[in-house]
Amino acid sequence: MIFLACFLLSLYLSLNIVEDKPLSNLIERGEEMRVIKERVEPSELKYLKFLKPRRGLTIKENQYYLKLLKGFKGEKEFDRLIQQELTADCLVLNGLLFEHSLTVFQIDTLLIFQNDVYLIEIKYFEGDFYTDDEQWHVISGKEIKNPLLQIQRSESTFRQMQQSLKLDYTVKASLVFNNPEFHLYNASSDLPVIFPAQLYRFVKRLNDVPTEISQKHEQFADHLVSRHLTDSPHTRVPDYDYDQLKKGVVCPKCLSFLSQKESKWVCNKCGNMEERADAILRTVNEFQFLFPNKKLTTKTICDWCGIVQGYKTVRRILNKHFNRIGNTNNSYFV
Ligand SMILES: [Zn+2]
Known part of the structure; x- marks a missing residue:
C-alpha cells in the first residue's frame, strides 16, 4: 500500500514537472530573441528631413538635423548587431518613450530576459573625449552633457515604474558607444559603459545568460508597448507654411x-x-x-x-x- 502511494506520488510529481515545461512549446517557440517593437524614425528628424529640400534649414536646424540623423544611424547600427549576434531567448523593444511620476524618459533598446531587464542607451559619438569624475568633455575642452546622468535617471524611473507593477526584474543599464571612431580618455573601468571594441563581447555575454521566456514576460512586453508615448511632449515642430514650400x-x-x-x-x-x-x-x-x-x-x-x-x-x-x-x-x- 505504502509502495503504491509512493509510486502515485512520484508519478504525480513527474507529470507536474512535465506540465511546467511543455517540450512542444520550447520547440515551437524556437528559443530565440524576438523583436516586439521596431524602431521608428523620430518625428523631429522627419520634419527636418522633409523640410530641408523644400524650404532649406537654418544653421541651427541643420546642426540639429545632422545630430538626429547621426543618432538614428547609430541606433540602426546597434539594431543590426542585435539582429545578427543576439541568440538568447529574450524579447527586444526598440525606441521606447515613457512617462512615470511626471518624468518623461526614453530607452533606446530594452531587452527582457528571464530574470533581468537590460536598458541600453546608444551614443554614436565620434572623436576623442575625456572625463573627470562627473564631467565629460570633448578633447578640445568643451563640456558636454554627462550621458551617464541620463541613463541613471531612466534606470531609476524605470525601476519605480516596475515596482508600481509589482514586478521585480533586476534592472541593468548600459551606455553603449558604437561608433568605431569614438575614444574616451580617463574612463574608470567600473563605469556601466560598453566601448566599440567591447560590443561583440557584450552581446556574447548576453548570449551566455541562462534564460527562458514565458507568457509572463510577453505580457510585460505588451504592457510596455501599450505605455509607449508615440508623441513626445518635447518634440520641436519647426515653422513652415504650405505656400512657401517647394x-x-x-x-x-x-x-x-x-x-x-x-x-x-x-x-x-x-x-x-x-x-x-x-x-x-x-x-x-x-x-x-x-x-x-x-x-x-x-x-x-x-x-x-x-x-x-x-x-x-x-x-x-x-x-x-x-x-x-x-x-x-x-x-x-x-
Ligand atoms: Zn538622389
Whole structure:
C-alpha cells in the first residue's frame, strides 16, 4: 500500500514537472530573441528631413538635423548587431518613450530576459573625449552633457515604474558607444559603459545568460508597448507654411528633387530610380505627416508632387491605396 502511494506520488510529481515545461512549446517557440517593437524614425528628424529640400534649414536646424540623423544611424547600427549576434531567448523593444511620476524618459533598446531587464542607451559619438569624475568633455575642452546622468535617471524611473507593477526584474543599464571612431580618455573601468571594441563581447555575454521566456514576460512586453508615448511632449515642430514650400518629389537618398522619366522617377544627382507609384505614395506620406489636417485630394497631391500632366495617374494611385469619400469633383481620400 505504502509502495503504491509512493509510486502515485512520484508519478504525480513527474507529470507536474512535465506540465511546467511543455517540450512542444520550447520547440515551437524556437528559443530565440524576438523583436516586439521596431524602431521608428523620430518625428523631429522627419520634419527636418522633409523640410530641408523644400524650404532649406537654418544653421541651427541643420546642426540639429545632422545630430538626429547621426543618432538614428547609430541606433540602426546597434539594431543590426542585435539582429545578427543576439541568440538568447529574450524579447527586444526598440525606441521606447515613457512617462512615470511626471518624468518623461526614453530607452533606446530594452531587452527582457528571464530574470533581468537590460536598458541600453546608444551614443554614436565620434572623436576623442575625456572625463573627470562627473564631467565629460570633448578633447578640445568643451563640456558636454554627462550621458551617464541620463541613463541613471531612466534606470531609476524605470525601476519605480516596475515596482508600481509589482514586478521585480533586476534592472541593468548600459551606455553603449558604437561608433568605431569614438575614444574616451580617463574612463574608470567600473563605469556601466560598453566601448566599440567591447560590443561583440557584450552581446556574447548576453548570449551566455541562462534564460527562458514565458507568457509572463510577453505580457510585460505588451504592457510596455501599450505605455509607449508615440508623441513626445518635447518634440520641436519647426515653422513652415504650405505656400512657401517647394513642390516636387524628393530623392529619399540625397534629398534632391527627382524628375519623371516614363514610368519612373529618377535622381539626376545620385542616380536613384523609383517606380512611379512608390515615389508618389512616399510623397503622399510626407504630405500627410507635414499637413495632418489638410484634405487629401488628387489636385492637392498633383500640386504637392509638382505634377502638371498626369492627373489621371495620380488619381488611379490614390484610388488604389486609399478610400475615396464622395464622387464629385470635391472627393477626397482617407
Ligand atoms: Zn538622389
